[in-house]
Each structure stands twice: as structure tokens, then as C-alpha cells.
Amino acid sequence: MRLIAVAASILVLSVIVTSQAPTDESPAAQMRGQHTFRYDTFGDEQLWTDTLRMHEVLPGVSPMAALSLGLKVDVDALTPPVRKALLAGQVNLNDPAVTLALLKMDAVVGVSAKIANDRLTSVGITCALCHSSVDDSVTTGVGHRRDGWANVTLDVGKIVALSPALPGALKVELQSWGPGKYDPRHHIFNGQSLDIINSPSLPVVIPPAYGLQGVGFETYTGDGPISYWNAYVGITQMGGKGDFSDPRINVLVSQQPDLVTPRLSALMAYQLSLTAPPTPAGTVDTAAAERGRTVFMGAGRCSGCHIPPTYTDVLLSPQPFLHPPTVVGTETVYATKSATKMYRTTPLRGLWQHPPYFHDGSAQTLVDVVNHYDGLIPLGLTPAQKADLVEFLKTL
Numbered sequence: 001m002r003l004i005a006v007a008a009s010i011l012v013l014s015v016i017v018t019s020q021a022p023t024d025e026s027p028a029a030q031m032r033g034q035h036t037f038r039y040d041t042f043g044d045e046q047l048w049t050d051t052l053r054m055h056e057v058l059p060g061v062s063p064m065a066a067l068s069l070g071l072k073v074d075v076d077a078l079t080p081p082v083r084k085a086l087l088a089g090q091v092n093l094n095d096p097a098v099t100l101a102l103l104k105m106d107a108v109v110g111v112s113a114k115i116a117n118d119r120l121t122s123v124g125i126t127c128a129l130c131h132s133s134v135d136d137s138v139t140t141g142v143g144h145r146r147d148g149w150a151n152v153t154l155d156v157g158k159i160v161a162l163s164p165a166l167p168g169a170l171k172v173e174l175q176s177w178g179p180g181k182y183d184p185r186h187h188i189f190n191g192q193s194l195d196i197i198n199s200p201s202l203p204v205v206i207p208p209a210y211g212l213q214g215v216g217f218e219t220y221t222g223d224g225p226i227s228y229w230n231a232y233v234g235i236t237q238m239g240g241k242g243d244f245s246d247p248r249i250n251v252l253v254s255q256q257p258d259l260v261t262p263r264l265s266a267l268m269a270y271q272l273s274l275t276a277p278p279t280p281a282g283t284v285d286t287a288a289a290e291r292g293r294t295v296f297m298g299a300g301r302c303s304g305c306h307i308p309p310t311y312t313d314v315l316l317s318p319q320p321f322l323h324p325p326t327v328v329g330t331e332t333v334y335a336t337k338s339a340t341k342m343y344r345t346t347p348l349r350g351l352w353q354h355p356p357y358f359h360d361g362s363a364q365t366l367v368d369v370v371n372h373y374d375g376l377i378p379l380g381l382t383p384a385q386k387a388d389l390v391e392f393l394k395t396l
Contacts, residue, residue, distance in 0.1 A: 024265055024266070024269055025269045025272060025273070026269070029265065029266045029269040029270075030266070030269045030270045030273045031270075032263075032266035032269075032270075033263075033266035033267045033268065033269045033270025033271070033273075034147070034270045036126075036127070036263045036266060036267045036270070037126065037127045037128055037131075037132075037147065037267060037270050037271070038110075038126060038127075038128045038132070038145075038147070039106075039112065039126055039128075040126055040127075040263060041112050041124030041125060041126055041238075041240065042234050042235070042238060042240025042241060042242065042259045042260045042263070043124075043240055043241035043259045044124045044125060044234075044238045044239035044240045044241075045112075045122050045123065045124040046191065046239055046241065047189050047238070047239025048123045048124050048125060048239060049121075049122045049123050049124070051165060051189070051192070051193065051194070051239070052160065052163040052165055052166070053163060053164055053165050054123045054162070054163060055113075055120045055121060055122055055123045056164060057162045057163065057164065058099060058100075058103070058113075058120055058123060059096060059099070059100055059119075059120050060096050061096060061099055061162075062093065062094045062095060062096045062098070062099060063091075063093040063094075063095075063098050063099050063102060064093040064094050066099060066108070067093070067140065067141040067142075069154070069155045069158055069159055070141075070151055070153035070154030070155050070179055070180075071108055071109070071110075071111070071141070071154070071159075072108070072109040072110075072132070072133055072134045072141050072142070072143075072151065073102060073107050073108060073109065073134065073138075073141060073142040073143075074107050074108075074109050074134065074143075074144070074145050075107075075134070075137065075138050075142055075143055075144060076144060076145070077105050077106050077107035078102075078105055078107050079105060082101070082105070086138060086142070087138060100115065100118070100120060103115065103120065109128050109129065109132050109133075109134065109145065110125055110126050110127070110128035110129025110130070110132060110151075111123065111124075111125055111126075111129065112124045112125065112126060125238055126238075127209075127230075127233075127234075127238075127267070128145075128147065129151070129154070129156075130150070130151055130154060130156065130182065130206050131147070131148060131149070131150060131151070131206070131208070131209040132145055132146060132147045132148070132149060132151065133145075133146045133149040133150070133151050133152075134146060141153075146277075147209075147210075147274060148208055148209040148210030148211075148271070148274035149208055149210070149277070149353065149354070150180065150205070150206045150207055150208040150209070150354050151180070151206060152179065152180035152205075152206065152354060152355075153179050153180060154179065154180060154206065155177070155178065155179045155180075156174075156177065156181075156182050157173075157174035157175050157176065157177030157178070157181075157182075157203070158174070158175050158177075160174050161174040161175045170196075173186075173199070173200065173201050174201070176201070176203075177201065177203040178203070180205060180206055180356075180361070181203035181204060181205055181206065181361065182203055182204065182206055183198075183201045183202055183203040183204065184204075184232070184233065184236075184237055185197065185198050185202070185334065185337040185338065186198055186199065186201040186202075186203075188236035188237070188251055188253065189235075189236055189237070189239040189253075190253055191241070191253060191255045197250075197251075198337050202331070202333055202334050202337070204220060204334055204359045204360060204361075205354075205356060205357075205358070205359060205360070205361045207220070207354075208276075208350060208353070208354050209271050209274060210271075210274035210275060210276050210277070210349070210350060211274070211275060211276035211347065211349030211350050212226065212271055212272055212274070212347075213272045213273075213275075214309070214310050215310050215312060215314070215315075215347050216310075216312075216314050216315040216320070217314045217315070217320040217344055219338075219344070220334070220338075220343060220344060220346075220359040221322070221334075221335055221338035221339070221340050221341075221342060221343055221344065222314055222320035222322050222340050222342070222343075222344035223246075223248075223249075223338055223339040223340055224246075224339075226268045226271060226272075227264040227265070227267075227268050228246075230260075230264055230267055230268065231244050231260055231261065231264060232244055232246070232251075234260045235253055235255075235260055236251060236253055240259055240260050241255045241256075241257060241258065241259045241260070242255055242258040242259055242260030242261055243255065243258050243260075243261065244260075246339060248339035249337075249338070249339050276349035276350030276353075276396075277350055277353055279352050279394055279395055280352075283352070283394065284391055284394050284395055285391050288387065288388045288391040288392075289388070289391040289392045289394070289395050290392075291388040291391075291392075292388035292389040292390065292391045292392025292393070293392045294388075295381070295385050295388055295389045295392070296389060296392050296393075299379065299381060299385060300370075300373075300379060300381060300385070300389050301377065301379060302373075302389075305323075305345040306345060306346075306347075306348055310347050310349075311345075311346075311347045311348035311349065311396060312344065312345040312346065312347040312348075313345050314344045314345060320340065320344060321345075322340055322342035322343060322344055323342055323343050323344075323345065324342055324343075325342065325343055327343075328343050328358075329372065329373075329376040330343075330358045330359065330360050330362055330372075331358075331359070331360040331362065334359060334360065343359070346358075346359075348393065348396045349396055350396070351366070351393050351394070351396050352366075352393075352394045352395075352396075357369050358372075366390045366393050366394065367386070367390055369393070370386045370389050370390055370393075371386070374386065
């Protein structure tokens, strides 16, 4: 029976992999994908407006409160007078009316709103809500977009818990997630209501969406390629209209018209075009980093799993090459809620930019990461080797 189950899982995964949206990485496709990434709600107003009734809540939220929850403001979307007033400190960020004005200008990153007669009538979200940030060039949370950067300060749980439609116990569970975390295995939206599929909730770190070129099986648990995950998130988590089916996790959502599937190819093209940000100048000891490279390839035994240039081993076999949770040595329960029950080796591109580390955020710094593996394997690295290895990791 176990062999039959394994064979069935492989068959399902083969179908998912072969159904990956065809890759068109042309500039035109990337531009379409950028628009989808930044502005397309896939019709998810059915969740955020019709079900959660967030349009009733947001008019009472001030920009300062929104920024404290990790929402970002795109300075390039502001009208010149508003941008000038903001730079001059003449905008009252404690006034909820300013929130409405920002939404009207489509300046809140990842939030799409419709306003009629100065009244908010509809709210939806886009991919950019969780997977974009800003450069804080105006003030914290206000600046130029940085697509692909995980929004590590976004508190999705607290935002959703503002909904007047949710019961108190569920709000408490969502509020426990914390900034920069989300639990994609906690619930699904079936087009009409939220179905809780795993409780208690176990949130994971929101990952960056850059540096994915050539990686393969891009999720923590390697459930499928980019378009598989985009479909899962776009339909079951964002609440977009579309079809998603994966019997491995007993999830089936079917809605017409399908507003997600036709956009997956261009969305993937844009994501693959997003390169990891370079390490800021002056933040790395280059001599130490070169020594750290030697540790990475040798005594640290890092390159056995983090194979350059993608710094993962997930494509070592036709099916995703994965590791049992005990090998990783971090939290183990999240994997049990996935289709694979295992973890993928994390690619390391742009590592300097998105602490905390590991899917559960258990390592706050790169030093913590190195110490984790030094104790788990164990490696027996000297303090100097550890310091050099950290400098090298910052360069990736």
C-alpha cells in the first residue's frame, strides 16, 4: 500500500510539473508579469471585500497605523503636490482620511481599492503586498518599490484580524503570526468562505521572490514549481478566482471564470527576471569572505547541499530532491502539512537581505545559522572559521 501511495504522489507531482506554465521570458512577457505582480487582484475582492469586509475597516485606519502593520507606500504613485507635502512633513499621517487618499492614488503597495464619492467600496490585494517592499527613501515604509523583496515587517495576521467578519478565536490565532510571517497551510478560501485546514496555525517566514532563476521547486517544502505555487497562493490564499487542485493535500477549488491561470506564464517571467540585490558596499570584509568561501566549500560542508550557482540541491533528480525535517534540524511540523512532508535546501541568493532565517525564522542572524549547523552536524568550526563563513554568506 505504501508503494502505491508513493507512486500516486509521484504521478501527481509529474502532472503538476509538466503543467507548469510555458516559459516566455521576453521583455513583453516580463512587463505583463510586472503589471500582474503589482496590480492584479485576480478578482480576490470576493475574499477581502465580500467575505472579510475590509472595506468597512480601512477607512478608520490612519497611515501611521498602516505603516506600523508593515504596509508600504509607493512614493512614485503619489501626485506631485502630495509628494512635495510629504517630503516637507506637511501630511498628517495620523489622519485616516489620508489613508483613503493614498488608496485612491493606488499608492499602498499590494492593495487595490475602488472609491466612489469619497467612500471605499472595494478592496483587493496583489502579489506585491507580501513580496515587495520600499527603500524607505522618504521615511520608514515610504519610498520607491523594491519588487521581490520579502516584506519582513508586514503583519498579515493582524491585518486580517481587523475583519469584522471573523470570530474572536480565529482573530487571536491570526494575531499570533507576527511580522514577516504567514501560514499558507492554515486555511484556504473556496470562493465563498474560509475553510480551516490545519489548526493550530504555524506561520513561516515570507520568502523573497527574487533570485529564483534556475532554482526549481521554489517553496520551502518543494511541493511544485513557481506556477504551481502562484496558483495555490493566488486562488486559495489571496482569494482570486480560478481552478486549483492537488489531491496530495486534499485541496480542490474550482471557480469560473479562471482569472489566475492565464496570467501565470507572464507572472513567472517577471519573477525570474528579479535578481538578488547586491550586498551593500562596505558591509563585507572581502579578505575574510574569501577565506569563508574556502570554509563553505570545505570544512563547513555547506556546498554539499547548497550547490553553486543556485546554492540548492533541489534539482539533483527529476523529482525534487528533498530532505527529512530531522536532517534540517529546525521545526518539523510545518512539513507534515505539505504535499512532500520534507524540506528543500534553501537557495542562498541575497541572503544578507532577509533575516530571520530558516522557514520558521528560528535563526535571527547568519551567525545563528552557522552555529545551528556547527552544533547539528557537528562541524567543529573554530570561531575564526565561523566569522569568515558569515562574511562569505553575506556576499551571495
